[in-house]
Amino acid sequence: MPRIDNDVKLDFKDVLLRPKRSTLKSRSEVELARSYVFRNSKQSYTGIPIIAANMDTVGTFEMAQALCKFSLFTAIHKHYSVDQWKVFAVENPDCLQHVAVSSGTGQADFEQIKKILEAVPQVRYICLDVANGYSEHFVQYVKDVRAHFPDHTIMAGNVVTGEMVEELILSGADIIKVGIGPGSVCTTRKKTGVGYPQLSAVIECADAAHGLDGHIISDGGCCCPGDVAKAFGAGADFVMLGGMLSGHTESGGNIIEKNGKKYKLFYGMSSETAMKRHAGGVAEYRASEGKTVEVPFKGDVEHTVRDVLGGIRSTCTYVGAAKLKELSRRTTFIRVTQQVNPIFSPNATED
Amino acid sequence: MPRVDADLKLDFKDVLLRPKRSSLKSRAEVDLIRTFTFRNSKQEYTGIPIIAANMDTIGTFEMARALSKNTMFTAIHKHYSLEEWKMFAANYPECLEHMAASSGSGKADLDKLSSILEAIPLVKYICLDVANGYSEQFVEFVKTVHAKFPNHTIMAGNVVTGEMVEELILSGADIIKVGIGPGSVCTTRLKTGVGYPQLSAVIECADSAHGLKGHIISDGGCSCPGDVAKAFGAGADFVMLGGMFAGHDQCAGEVTEKNGKKVKIFYGMSSDTAMQKHAGQVAEYRASEGRTVEVPYRGDVENTIRDILGGLRSTCTYVGAAKLKELSRRTTFIRVTQQLNQMFG
Numbered sequence: 173m174p175r176i177d178n179d180v181k182l183d184f185k186d187v188l189l190r191p192k193r194s195t196l197k198s199r200s201e202v203e204l205a206r207s208y209v210f211r212n213s214k215q216s217y218t219g220i221p222i223i224a225a226n227m228d229t230v231g232t233f234e235m236a237q238a239l240c241k242f243s244l245f246t247a248i249h250k251h252y253s254v255d256q257w258k259v260f261a262v263e264n265p266d267c268l269q270h271v272a273v274s275s276g277t278g279q280a281d282f283e284q285i286k287k288i289l290e291a292v293p294q295v296r297y298i299c300l301d302v303a304n305g306y307s308e309h310f311v312q313y314v315k316d317v318r319a320h321f322p323d324h325t326i327m328a329g330n331v332v333t334g335e336m337v338e339e340l341i342l343s344g345a346d347i348i349k350v351g352i353g354p355g356s357v358c359t360t361r362k363k364t365g366v367g368y369p370q371l372s373a374v375i376e377c378a379d380a381a382h383g384l385d386g387h388i389i390s391d392g393g394c395c396c397p398g399d400v401a402k403a404f405g406a407g408a409d410f411v412m413l414g415g416m417l418s419g420h421t422e423s424g425g426n427i428i429e430k431n432g433k434k435y436k437l438f439y440g441m442s443s444e445t446a447m448k449r450h451a452g453g454v455a456e457y458r459a460s461e462g463k464t465v466e467v468p469f470k471g472d473v474e475h476t477v478r479d480v481l482g483g484i485r486s487t488c489t490y491v492g493a494a495k496l497k498e499l500s501r502r503t504t505f506i507r508v509t510q511q512v513n514p515i516f517s518p519n520a521t522e523d
Numbered sequence: 524m525p526r527v528d529a530d531l532k533l534d535f536k537d538v539l540l541r542p543k544r545s546s547l548k549s550r551a552e553v554d555l556i557r558t559f560t561f562r563n564s565k566q567e568y569t570g571i572p573i574i575a576a577n578m579d580t581i582g583t584f585e586m587a588r589a590l591s592k593n594t595m596f597t598a599i600h601k602h603y604s605l606e607e608w609k610m611f612a613a614n615y616p617e618c619l620e621h622m623a624a625s626s627g628s629g630k631a632d633l634d635k636l637s638s639i640l641e642a643i644p645l646v647k648y649i650c651l652d653v654a655n656g657y658s659e660q661f662v663e664f665v666k667t668v669h670a671k672f673p674n675h676t677i678m679a680g681n682v683v684t685g686e687m688v689e690e691l692i693l694s695g696a697d698i699i700k701v702g703i704g705p706g707s708v709c710t711t712r713l714k715t716g717v718g719y720p721q722l723s724a725v726i727e728c729a730d731s732a733h734g735l736k737g738h739i740i741s742d743g744g745c746s747c748p749g750d751v752a753k754a755f756g757a758g759a760d761f762v763m764l765g766g767m768f769a770g771h772d773q774c775a776g777e778v779t780e781k782n783g784k785k786v787k788i789f790y791g792m793s794s795d796t797a798m799q800k801h802a803g804q805v806a807e808y809r810a811s812e813g814r815t816v817e818v819p820y821r822g823d824v825e826n827t828i829r830d831i832l833g834g835l836r837s838t839c840t841y842v843g844a845a846k847l848k849e850l851s852r853r854t855t856f857i858r859v860t861q862q863l864n865q866m867f868g
Contacts, residue, residue, distance in 0.1 A: 174757055456829065
């Protein structure tokens with residue numbers, strides 16, 4: 173008989189951060205850079221721990237160039253060739269400390285990351301990404317990659333529960349990607365009924381990871397800078413963004429003009445669009461688990477980055493955190509039933 | 524004084540399935556076929572236990588041809604004539620093991636059902652469907668049909684609570700249809716205030732049925748493949764779909780164009796549309812309890828089938844179930860406040 177876990181799990185939209193007394197005088201005093209030493213690779217990291225997702229429209233070399241100026245991170249998607257990597261490495265040596273190479277669990281993917289990491293040894297991060305991080309097969313793959321690259325920092329996922337975070341860390345991963353189904357172009361919950369509300373997933377997984385000196389990435393579900401702040405407040409060490417970084421100059425794909433307005437295409441990596449592009453079609457035994465949307469063109473990503481970082485600095489000021497590091501310790505979430513006053517939406521503009 | 528049952532009953536939208544460790548390597552490894560032996564008929568069933576509803580736009584012979592290719596089931600609606608049945612049976616004998624003949628509780632229905640089953644002995648399933656499975660008259664009717672067709676597998680409903688599931692099984696039904704009001708074109712809850720959230724109904728009714736070695740169908744309330752997975756996870760042996768199968772080539776009715784878009788009509792079997800079509804009108808003493816909607820035309824049902832089965836395989840992979848049979852044992856539901864990220868609508 174099925175079991176029902178009766179306490180309600182929460183999403184970002186279900187909470188707000190309670191303001192607290194603060195001695196900070198200005199948002200500009202807030203320090204967003206963090207430093208970590210990773211459990212298994214023993215490597216150290218310093219930067220603002222926001223990551224562009226390894227989606228082929230978001231995790232591009234152009235995105236990495238723009239983000240590394242702010243010391244933000246990019247998980248480069250797995251569809252670049254070794255030669256493209258070499259060119260990028262020669263032209264942007266300063267960015268290499270803020271990028272990861274990505275891989276699925278296929279043998280071809282493994283061969284590809286070996287070649288890239290041999291050609292570009294300055295890249296120190298590997299992002300192992302599968303839809304379902306719960307399979308034994310994936311655990312074995314993490315072990316294999318760890319054995320082959322003992323000094324590289326491995327990001328692995330996705331999972332949503334503490335016991336699997338622990339398993340992956342003990343199998344050699346350093347940073348666990350947390351999130352099943354929260355993404356803006358993900359339809360896994362609709363197609364399978366499987367998932368976990370993101371705020372609760374982050375709280376529970378961060379707790380499990382930190383107990384082993386591991387780290388986590390909150391991957392998916394952030395629609396606005398406030399959600400990024402909530403993810404950090406919930407205990408995420410890194411926050412990965414897809415939809416929020418889509419539609420920019422640096423995003424993959426061409427600008428589409430429609431009724432005088434500019435758009436860019438954005439899609440989930442298990443959508444029909446992505447599967448047709450990279451695998452030649454949707455296999456007969458599976459359903460597409462992503463959607464394709466036209467996102468209004470937003471110009472250079474720099475503006476969005478400033479908006480996100482400005483938002484988080486403001487959050488820190490409200491809760492009295494002088495550093496991003498202190499944010500989760502200063503966080504009290506209150507449960508709410510609405511986020512914003514809807515009186516003038518959806519026709520209001522922000523500026 | 525009225526009593527309030529204080530624990531909250533749940534719908535599909537209130538939960539998600541928690542992922543669990545799995546030794547499966549690919550969705551392709553998942554086996555969706557189930558085998559059952561029914562309590563009263565002693566008949567055996569093998570197939571993918573998804574059923575097209577006995578609604579006159581959905582439970583068509585064309586739908587049965589498409590679904591039976593995937594070993595899925597069709598409850599044929601009760602408005603086909605004996606001649607149409609005979610013709611279909613002669614042309615598509617391979618479909619018959621995945622079909623049921625339907626009937627309400629009226630005398631004319633029973634006569635027609637009897638003539639169909641006598642003419643086509645390969646049809647082994649009977650779907651006895653009334654809006655309110657709680658009436659004594661319906662219990663009597665189930666007993667009568669079981670006495671007359673002791674070796675046919677009887678589906679009967681609809682009910683939503685354990686004690687009535689037990690009563691119908693003990694009266695001769697094999698598979699109980701569970702669901703009052705959850706359907707996409709059902710307005711029973713609106714018109715009467717009566718109903719039961721579908722997930723809780725399925726969990727409770729499956730428990731009652733399985734205790735007696737009976738089976739249940741989760742009937743209604745599925746609006747996406749994930750809901751089908753939740754129904755199986757909750758313990759349903761079969762899942763019946765209406766709205767999710769609407770709008771296809773295999774559905775009855777014409778494709779019409781509206782503002783340049785192709786649509787097909789879909790309606791509840793107690794709607795104005797259905798009652799006018801089959802009974803001439805809505806009787807004076809009753810209200811219509813169904814809606815009529817225009818659904819976008821969706822082409823061949825084969826694509827939708829693939830989407831549903833692909834989704835189910837993915838669910839099984841996420842919770843570590845190598846077979847559909849294991850899904851409910853591997854299911855832990857977590858309570859949630861939203862299903863999908865609404866960023867892009």
